Amino acid sequence: MDSHRNESQRESEMVTKPHFVVIPWLATSHMIPIVDIACLLAAHGAVVTIITTPASARLVQSRVDRAGDQGTSRITVTTIPFPATEAGLPEGCERVDHVPSPDMVPSFFDAAMQFGDAVAPHCRLMSQRRPNCFVAGISHTWAHVLARELGTPCFIFHGFCAFSLLCCEYLNTHKPHEAVASPDELFDVPVLPPFECRLTRRQLPLQFLPSCPIEDRMRELREFELAVDGIVVNSFEELERDSAARLAAATGKKVFAVGPVSLSHSPTVHDPRAAASDDAKRCMAWLEAKEARSVLYVSFGSAGRMPPAQLMQLGMALVSCPWPVLWVIKGAGSLPDDVKEWLRENTDADGVADSQCLAVRGWAPQVAILSHPAVGGFVTHCGWGSTLESIAAGVPMAAWPFSAEQFLNEKLIVDVLGIGVSIGVTKPTGGVLTGGSGEEKVDVGTEQKGPPFSFLHCNREHTPTGRMPLPPPPIHSVAPRAS
């Protein structure tokens, strides 16, 4: 009886409530916040259809499920097949972090365009109700054409913060990077005076690099940015000084700062991949035994990898730290045997070595880790998701940008907000765009300003207790928005 009433209530809501179609970009780290945004829309009364591919359905659905019953009955997760093999990709390669090597990135983007061709008829024929609004992930550049055809507004979700988007808008408009003689020459990106923002061409997001492997796709991205009705950012206006308002002025678009979306539900150690859940539980149990604010958390996002030699150097620094370290390693399975052996002997990866350094080789429950009282600092690649999660948890950062817009985020963290220190990396690290091996076509970013990990050594001298002396974050007052 109840289920019948719920069903008829749902049917009537489908007709009366606004209907959002949310299409996450096909990368794990993009799906996490945009699905949270979909849940927030539903919690505010909207009907939401999330369109994804079969390989991501479980990830998306599990995130929806954990949002509880706040409107999630109004969310439908729809899967449309992704033409991976048709584009020459391995079967099941349906997220950019699945792409096995950088030279397959163009094929992945081709497949993503074909995916758009398959999504379009589905949206035209949506049985219950036509969409009132599209929110599309960064490289679903076809979404605005579909939205126009259906007479519906379309918003873009880049996954970037407002400050980085503002920098990109400046670069697109003024092109200072095209006037420099070398990739290492510094130029100004004066978007937020009086803060200085000086960058090199090497440090820019992919679309500004002269050797961009997906130049045509990046041109389409720019057309998409110019065509959309507005921009959704996982951030909040008070955080990034005036960036959101300046971005709205610079682009002439509406900018909706709706974050930090990681605070919209409580952190969990649950992970849809069963094997990873054990890792997650082990992390949390290990943290439980540590003193408050004593642990350094080291992680480089959903796909950040570095060449094995660099990983070993980092490992040697981390195992010699006087405080406990929780280190997340991606792509550990494809490391050379001697590096695997070194990890086994020198870290607590298998509970064998007597080490203060726990190496997690799978997926770590990052939001739960950052919110744990034992964590005192975060060495991060400055992906915006990680940065905002760290800010939301009040954890100071040591910035080691890898690529994409991460050097821009570093400027925000270190120079604008003063909530982190720079490790001093000046060049990109690891592979471009993918979770691939990181050894192909890489520009290994080992050049550093000071001695490697100088911030660790300097802290060690001043820490007779072995506790991290990083200052408390100056943004305690940043409270989660009541949703």
Ligand code: UDP
């Ligand atoms: N993440 C996680 N566990 C991991 C690695 C990453 O939960 O082991 C999550 C992290 O919490 C964040 C996202 O993956 O939400 C990474 O996004 P970010 O923008 O920082 O980096 P990207 O992966 O895009 O480089």
